[in-house]
Amino acid sequence: MAQNRSGQTVTLRVARGIDARMSPRTGLSVFKDQAKLSFDYVPEKMPHREAQMQRVQALFRPLVEAGTPSTAFLFGPVGTGKTHLSRRFAADLAKTALEAGKAVEHVIVNCRQRMGDDAVLLGILKKFDERFPDRGFSIPEKLQTLRGQLERRKVHLIVILDEVDALLKKSGSQLVYTFTRWGEESGRSTVSLILISQKTDILDRMDAAARSTFRRTNAIEFPRYNRQELWDIAKIRADLAFHPATVPEEVINLVADIAEEYGDARYAIELLQYAGLLADEESGEEVGAEHVRGAKATIHPVQVEERLKELDMTRKLVLLAIARKAKKKAYLTTGEAEEAYKIVCEEFGEKKRGHTQFWKYLKDLDALGLIDAKLSGEGVVGKTTIISVPEMPAKILAQRLEASLHNGPGKK
Ligand SMILES: Nc1ncnc2c1ncn2[C@@H]1O[C@H](COP(=O)(O)OP(=O)(O)O)[C@@H](O)[C@H]1O
Ligand SMILES: [Mg+2]
Known part of the structure; x- marks a missing residue:
């Protein structure tokens, strides 16, 4: 099973028994650039998430201006843009910081896939050293190695812990606490932290010590998208991924109608992609409502699958x-x-x-x-x-x- 960088499992095409390489015989395809629909693609601009983006940027202003570490907590249901917004934010921030002569890097770890603090730390270390051994180093040794890495490179590291509730459940809040106190212990290198979770109760799961740095004011909510918002997201993605005039407006309408129940942008995008694959199987000329219905019958919104x-x-x-x-x-x-x-x-x-x-x-x-x-x-x-x-x-x-x-x- 393939996995993308954000740790999600990419099974859509394989699981549905459709292989893009085998699709249309004639070479006709509705897709101009199917990669724009993949989970790997992090959009440049995220419509309807401007407010959230501004909040994170405001929280991290002290970092850009004075090198002071910061924290943020993003929460909301699946498919509301938390993971992608954090990646877009961190990548953009690195650019701005570089222009200001500061080195900022980020690493994102999906805590559902890397279960427990040892595995999470390993994921972080692999960013700096792909060959860092899976076994043989204790947690304190790993932390020491990370400190060394950051000091050598003179970078500020933004650690993004995605689906952090899995980490808190498995290992408690020790690691989160360590990161929030990073500078106090090592003096020189600094670490910022972005926590992401679907659940809102993660603050309650932390010890008082870890929680004290995560004030509720650092929490940013990602509500479900409404129909209009899903429509816009689907439309922009369709324009990027499909040939002109292959996706009629009624298709976007239908996608928005179906995804509205869940408010889930990922579901909307998957519907588009799968509808496109079905259209290619047939003629590769145009996506129709029937293809969207076919897509709906096959894919399911929630990651549970x-x-x-x-x-x-x-x-x-x-x-x-x-x-x-x-x-x-x-x-x-x-x-x-x-x-x-x-x-x-x-x-x-x-x-x-x-x-x-x-x-x-x-x-x-x-x-x-x-x-x-x-x-x-x-x-x-x-x-x-x-x-x-x-x-x-x-x-x-x-x-x-x-x-x-x-x-x-x-x-x-
Ligand atoms: N506002 C938006 N604009 C464009 N694409 C979006 C937006 N919100 C989410 N997406 C897309 O929807 C999918 C799910 O977003 P993601 O960040 O993984 O959600 P979450 O982490 O909240 O489950 C991704 O492909 C993402 O690019
Ligand atoms: Mg996510």
Whole structure:
């Protein structure tokens, strides 16, 4: 599976069994530059995100002017431009800073893919030294190496921790804290921090010490896009990626209508791309409403799909058990979940794993954001962990998992 720089998995074309190289026989294609629709492409300008961009720029003004490190926290649902805005911002800032004679670099780490502070640090170090070994260095040694790197290069580093809730869940806030205090310890080199999360409660997940630098004033909200905003985003992208007059306005209208429910720009762009691929399969002359409908039937808005693919058989079974239960109940206890898991194992002829293992799987699914596990309030039997399925209707989740499990063990 290919992965782009921001760590998202690029499966669209492969997963749909369409390979662009094999598409139109005649060489006719609606696409002028399909790369403009890929997850790798970070738009120069992001319409309808001017306010957010200005907020981040304002927060980082002290960095440009006086070299003072800064922090920002970007939050909002999937597909609202958080990752791309942070990349665009950091790249533009590096340019401005360079003109002012200051060296600023940035590194973005997706904390869902690099699980835990050790892995996150490794991701950062690989930016400066691709051959930095995966194993053999402790966290303090890695931090020391990073300090050395930054001092040698005399750069200010902006560390962007994307999907940071996964890191906080797995490792706590120690690493975030270390970065916010970077200059105090090493004196010379400095680090700024941008945290990104879909969830708003990450500040509550931090220790008081880490939280104190992350005041709520540093938080910038990314709301879902409305229909008009999605329309504009789709239209601009279509003009960049398709030949003139191959995407009629009704196609943009339809894309905006469909994506509006989720307010998700990525979904809108994927719909466009897939509709284009379908048009190419047919004649390569024009994208039509029917192609958009075809695209809608195939692709699904939420990243859940991609995360499901990464699960092994056992974790799929655990999630299926939870999804089935969650159809009828908003919150389950771990006891109920484990009971349901037992039944699912019997159904699929799989060996049930022990309690401790089960607990670990819950933790993993929680860190992946596929379930939400939290401690309930004090009850008769004391605190217990309760589980819910946050992102997708449990029924759809269960169907997806069943389909993938019936494809045979280990099938992705
Ligand atoms: N305002 C915008 N203008 C143009 N493209 C956008 C805008 N917001 C999001 N996108 C595009 O939508 C996709 C999803 O954005 P992304 O930054 O990955 O969202 P998030 O990180 O919030 O899930 C990317 O391809 C991005 O380029
Ligand atoms: Mg993102």
